Amino acid sequence: MSEYVRITVTLTQPVAVGRNVRADSRQDTHNHVPGSVLRGALAAAWIHRRGQEVTRSSEFLETFEGTGSFGPLHSADSLPVPLSVKRHKYEASQRCRSEWDAAYGQHATTCEECGDPLVFSKGQPRGRVPLESRTTTALTPEGVVRDGHLFTQSMLKEETRLSGWLHGPATHALCCAGEPIRTLSLGSRRSLRGSVTVDVDTTAEPDLIECVGEDIILRLAAPAVFCDDFGFPTDRPDLRELSDVLGVEALEVTGAWTRWDEVGGWHAASGLPKPVERAVAAGSTYRIRCAKAPGPESLRTLATRGIGLRRREGFGALYVAPRPEAHT
Template sequence: MLDVRITAHQPLALGVRPAGTAPVATHLHIPGSVLRGALAAAWLLDHGPLAQAPTRARREFLALFEGQVAYGPLFAPGSHVVPLSVLRCKYRKCALVVDEAFPGQETRSCPCGPLEPGRGAVEFAGPGRGQRVTENTRLQIDDRTGVAEEGLLFTRRALAHRDAQGGLRTFHGRLSAGSDLPEAAARWLAASRRLRLGGRRSTSGSVTFTAHRAERPRPVSGQRLALRLTAPAVLTDASGLPLDPADLRAVREALHAELSPLLGGAEVTAVERVWARRERVGGWHAASRLPKPVELAVSAGSVLLLAFDRPPAPEALGALAARGLGLRRHEGFGALEVASTSWVPPAGTEPAPDGAAGSDPAERPARLLHSTGHAAWFLDQLRPYVLQPGDGPAGPATALLGRPQLRRLTPSQRQEVTDLLENASAELLDRVLLLLEALHRFSTDGAPSS
């Protein structure tokens, strides 16, 4: 197993499936399939076309990219997948976390408002907040004339390559290689190199890839275990049809058949509960220039709570976490974490408790903007300044004060809003907008805003 580190030097256009006419969105992490494709392109650049390569080289390629290496997702520091079994403060103003997979004595009431379940999305918190996404808008070019078509725009979002402090953003994950991986392939995989990730590779996607042998993971044991997916998993029944997560009996039979040989004789006796969403996953095979088959998969963030007849050996559970679950694991699907205790946010990502007034530097300006009566308008007008590249002040946003909507501001309100727009960093402005949205929702729903 290898620990992998990716250092981004340019924005990463890690596009997701477009939705209608909206801008092409981007993943907030590096999926294993993206890393696999970039490494395959690097191998072909080093060795030449596969059809012309000697037999030994073709076997090395197949070992690296068609079954003996599992490519897990890579996450930036301060980011994480929130499992669907987790309940948190809806407005992220307190640190309350309740994991329904392992319920304890913690309270289920939040002083800030309702609790909200995780959605399986990748979230940034703590120092990683702010300046996550940049946008590029381009004209659509007519293929026949080579001239931009009038009135047609194309907007793509990309993951920013610098964090809130201005440093190059890094991503961390793991690659799991089988013991029978050829030595030459293992050496090639562990070598440092420059790669191009995602789309728009002529102007974005430059990264540095480094890898080293992974340390032994912390052992996990127990008779009740949760499998938390960090990537979509392609799960099928005995006939090869997509598995319905709501059918607990079918899930138990499928997991019993897949896991029993891996866990040293420990068998799945029951699937106590499943928290799951489903999605369609596909992809593009660059070598053949053909689309990959579209599968109905269980989404990242899904949780399967299993009961065993006896505690599996910690070594077997470590091997399961490295291997993953389901089909197409070598393409980046099925990555998971095995847990026997409640989920907690990674160190340094917990929101600050909402204690005395002034404990959060974003609270006072958020309440100020809300008090003007133009909360929704400020949210719409200021969001572009959070998305724009760079980590400096909001810049020309002070021009908003000349709009007719704000002519009734008192002199003190105008001065405080001016100070915010002139001096606030994008990270602080992002937090202000988050709290402002919470205050606005409270007021429109009839809940108290203070």
């Protein structure tokens, strides 16, 4: 199998990928499928086919606990507007340009057409992802229906298509006991599950990481976990890791547009929430100067592998944003 594989899922039922229960008893859904959810669904498919004992095999451990990456599944609409991008604070006129990207040195503070102020993106999705709501009875923590409590769940609509990348040993997850995996059950433990069909493209090539001269521009499609030399969380990527992957020396972060995010999770074995960790938010963007322009092969590896720690859990996935309009 190749170094990286593109996977596309099509929802055959509405799917809720649980986020958090709000105070008003509405359950939000992610507008995409996080890599951790994809990894969990693939591991569950292996266990379904080969029994619980497969989890002790070296094949399973290398695939699901190894050095591979399980990237998130997104549509063009669900990817975040990069944090380096500025847009109108208020409504833009039709003649106005729509975006200025500080990662490309576009530092305008007002629109030259209408004079309105520009504000940085907060990492909101680029488009509108179709969702539907379903109201059910609320359950107690023991799973018993709670009298008179209604609970509204938002869900990704049937026929939604989402794509992403698997890298390294994670690509082996798509085939189990000699048979490709063609359907998956997605959704988290606390929310409604739905089934999806799986299409795998082993010949697809990722968009090349953006390059400007010797600089590369990295944008996070998922939260990323970085540590400094003392093991403390940092909001900067590791230049040694980047140099290793790129095959050229990554010299300096010359621009960083980042926010912190808190990530938790659900520990399946104990049924308890995982501790909350600090991560750099999706949409965060870095401009990094390299000793020379990296080659296309290593840029494709980086695009599908991602950066930072816990990549097998979907952290540190990268994406390429649409090119900003040139300065006028």
